[in-house]
Amino acid sequence: MLRVGLIGCGFMGSMHANCYKNIAGVEIAAVADIRSEKAAECAKDTNAKIYGDGKDLIAEADVDVIDICLPTFLHTEFALLAMDKVKYLFIEKPVSLTAEEGQALLRKSAETGCLVQIGQVIRFWDEYVELAKTVEAGTYGKVMHASFRRISPRPEWGWKNWLLDPTLSGGAGQDLHIHDVDYVLSLFGEPQKYYSVRNSRGEKNSYVNTLMAYDGFAVGVEGTWGLPTSHPFEATFRVTFEHAVLENAGGKFMRYDKDGAHEIVIEKAALAGDAYAGGNVSDLGGYYNELVYFCDKAAKGEPIEKATLADGVSSLTFLLKELAFEG
Ligand SMILES: NC(=O)c1ccc[n+]([C@@H]2O[C@H](COP(=O)([O-])OP(=O)(O)OC[C@H]3O[C@@H](n4cnc5c(N)ncnc54)[C@H](O)[C@@H]3O)[C@@H](O)[C@H]2O)c1
Numbered sequence: 001m002l003r004v005g006l007i008g009c010g011f012m013g014s015m016h017a018n019c020y021k022n023i024a025g026v027e028i029a030a031v032a033d034i035r036s037e038k039a040a041e042c043a044k045d046t047n048a049k050i051y052g053d054g055k056d057l058i059a060e061a062d063v064d065v066i067d068i069c070l071p072t073f074l075h076t077e078f079a080l081l082a083m084d085k086v087k088y089l090f091i092e093k094p095v096s097l098t099a100e101e102g103q104a105l106l107r108k109s110a111e112t113g114c115l116v117q118i119g120q121v122i123r124f125w126d127e128y129v130e131l132a133k134t135v136e137a138g139t140y141g142k143v144m145h146a147s148f149r150r151i152s153p154r155p156e157w158g159w160k161n162w163l164l165d166p167t168l169s170g171g172a173g174q175d176l177h178i179h180d181v182d183y184v185l186s187l188f189g190e191p192q193k194y195y196s197v198r199n200s201r202g203e204k205n206s207y208v209n210t211l212m213a214y215d216g217f218a219v220g221v222e223g224t225w226g227l228p229t230s231h232p233f234e235a236t237f238r239v240t241f242e243h244a245v246l247e248n249a250g251g252k253f254m255r256y257d258k259d260g261a262h263e264i265v266i267e268k269a270a271l272a273g274d275a276y277a278g279g280n281v282s283d284l285g286g287y288y289n290e291l292v293y294f295c296d297k298a299a300k301g302e303p304i305e306k307a308t309l310a311d312g313v314s315s316l317t318f319l320l321k322e323l324a325f326e327g
Pocket residue numbers: 007008009010011012013032033034035038052053054055069070071072074092093094119121157158159160162175
């Protein structure tokens with residue numbers, strides 16, 4: 001059994017707990033949250049030892065891997081401690097608040113040999129995995145242009161509302177838009193040129209729109225959490241290839257080509273337990289897939305090759321350049 005220590009049992013921690021409960025050969029051996037009721041919820045149906053502060057879990061718990069689902073401003077402090085304890089560490093995205101913190105994590109990982117995966121979950125989301133395979137194989141020819149969008153109501157679920165304080169979360173750019181930025185960088189690398197605009201009539205940190213210019217094609221990436229709560233969360237893309245368009249929108253993944261419109265149906269993993277953890281997502285899909293990957297690598301003692309610490313730091317570094325872009 002791979003023994004997991006989970007630190008932070010809020011929205012994302014409870015999502016991860018539900019995933020671990022569905023992964024064979026894995027047990028949640030310890031959980032920590034300063035809100036005891038949250039820790040108890042994640043420990044439900046397990047024999048996990050319950051801690052308050054995550055530092056006590058790191059100091060005392062008998063675990064093989066640690067998973068940090070703390071607010072972003074706490075990632076670095078806890079990750080540096082955890083890397084002295086375990087060989088495999090998972091850190092939710094964004095990897096850290098600043099690029100300097102990211103560099104400190106890279107140095108610590110090199111020094112300790114701790115292998116780190118970052119929760120850049122889109123790299124594991126079925127439709128996005130399928131798109132990446134298609135781009136790589138050139139199935140429908142070259143990419144002509146593409147658009148990625150992630151739009152959400154204000155995230156008001158956070159502990160002490162930390163998400164809405166940009167000094168703690170980085171705002172919509174760093175917390176939400178980074179998903180698509182990381183994915184686009186994983187597909188195409190850094191653009192030759194980019195132009196980024198933010199801000200909407202004085203409301204800072206809630207809207208980002210970046211146009212990335214590559215050799216021969218352009219990619220638009222838009223993200224906001226400035227919508228009213230009545231508006232549903234949407235994560236969509238449209239990629240136009242020479243011979244087809246792949247579009248993921250309105251709950252359907254479609255291919256449009258010269259023969260017509262075709263729905264692409266992807267077989268999802270069957271999951272037990274409570275697959276809804278609140279917030280703005282209703283599906284364990286990518287979260288389950290990324291943790292299956294992480295646990296498999298840890299159980300086999302193999303290197304982490306997807307959504308690595310270096311990937312997370314590169315994406316954060318590019319994202320911070322976007323947010324500082326002046327035109
Ligand atoms: N991958 C995704 O799609 C996704 C979605 C949402 C959030 N996230 C990321 O997950 C991380 C957590 O976000 P969240 O939405 O779960 O926040 P949250 O506020 O719901 O949960 C954070 C939890 O940490 C606990 N906590 C705070 N200090 C602690 C300490 N010292 N020891 C133990 N517990 C402590 C809080 O009580 C809270 O329950 C953030 O980095 C966020 O950006 C990722």
